[in-house]
Amino acid sequence: MSHRSRVYTITMPGQRAVQRQSLPDVIANDIRERILSGELEEGMPIRQDALAVEYDVSRMPIREALKRLDAEGLVVFTTNRGATVVKHSPAEVEEIFDLRTMLETDLFRRSIPRMTEADLIHCETLLEAMEVSYDTNDVGQWGALNSEYHLALYAAADRTLSAELLHRLNLQCDRYVRMHLSVMHMREPARADHRKLLEMARKRLIEEGCAILENHIQRTKQQLLELIAEKKPD
Amino acid sequence: MSHRSRVYTITMPGQRAVQRQSLPDVIANDIRERILSGELEEGMPIRQDALAVEYDVSRMPIREALKRLDAEGLVVFTTNRGATVVKHSPAEVEEIFDLRTMLETDLFRRSIPRMTEADLIHCETLLEAMEVSYDTNDVGQWGALNSEYHLALYAAADRTLSAELLHRLNLQCDRYVRMHLSVMHMREPARADHRKLLEMARKRLIEEGCAILENHIQRTKQQLLELIAEKKPD
DNA sequence: GGACATAAATTTGTATCCAATATACGAGAG
């Protein structure tokens, strides 16, 4: 229950890298994870004071953390009424996936011609790690690796702002993916897609790769929307 | 020099809408404007205390405002070293415009078939206001109207997240546009473009409209990059 | 005279405290 003790100073003594994250950073990361995992539900009001005692800090860093998540679009503030976890309409979920499609195909298109052998190997490594988490059914880790793999495919594009934007979008929809992904329906074709994406990159087949990518994201979107629609009437 | 007295309560007495913006909101808006206008220069460190006395508030709302601007990408925080105004490389400026091109053409494409007469009239109104600010040479107002006009063109698309994202991107590049726009070179063709965009929307000529839009943004990008390149060696 | 170490001062980050606002509950009137 308790998230004790200043995650702040857990570095080994004598180790150089003195944990440079600020308290609000650490807390924001943790709360974000709790939102994405579904522990903090949609529309649920967030009590700053409660979180403050949980993390054993004052309300100030909590507020900053929440403000950050507000900026990321994961929670929403109402003046003098505090923060609640955002709730996206199906239309908005669809929009998020469409934006991802645009951004990712653009990035992939720019990236493929510039990918080095090292880039390809890095992707391969992530792909294999991801396949392990398929099998062990570790949804949380799979989600993280999935994001990371996609970003690795686009790293050679060297488009920091786009990548940052994409990361934000992923945070937005990750929650829904996780909520429904446990159903497992969609994961086999996705698995094949992921491999094919890397293959196309290797062969420098730009248009073919982008087509697969577009299909990949749009299919995920479609399946997700169907699952949401099914679950809606409760 | 002084930004006195709670911008908070400037509503007419008896008016219903009791200013509901929080202090950090108001302050963030003002600081944002100061950054966009170039008053706060690139790379310049921002002293929280100095701003606090300027606005006659404690450092707390200032911090929140800066955190918000940090999330918007206008300032960047370094732990224990405070905030500085972000500095974009030419490559990043280029990326911003490319992202705008993608987003805006997508929005325009979705919007055109759905625009009502009311939408068209609203655009017309903004267009005329913008032409006035061309002539009076009010750069600040022109920038705001330009943003608003573009958003109005896409309103019918009903894509709130995309519009929000676009708004953020506009904030990012607005500063550079304003810095160089005073040169006036580019404004005449842009003026013509703006009118043509509305025309195309009226005639429901989707592809033609998007082509003009893409050209419009890309040309602005090109001119801006040239101006930046010229000015670089100082 | 220069470089490193140490100390002072400025500045950020966090906590506690107070005020303002919203929600919840209860009493009284219609």
Next chain:
DNA sequence: CTCTCGTATATTGGATACAAATTTATGTCC
């Protein structure tokens, strides 16, 4: 019995105060 108004409580927003960290300045040693 229900609706409205008023009061009480809880929660957020902002200010003051304090601690940690960084940068600047000073002094000593080589």
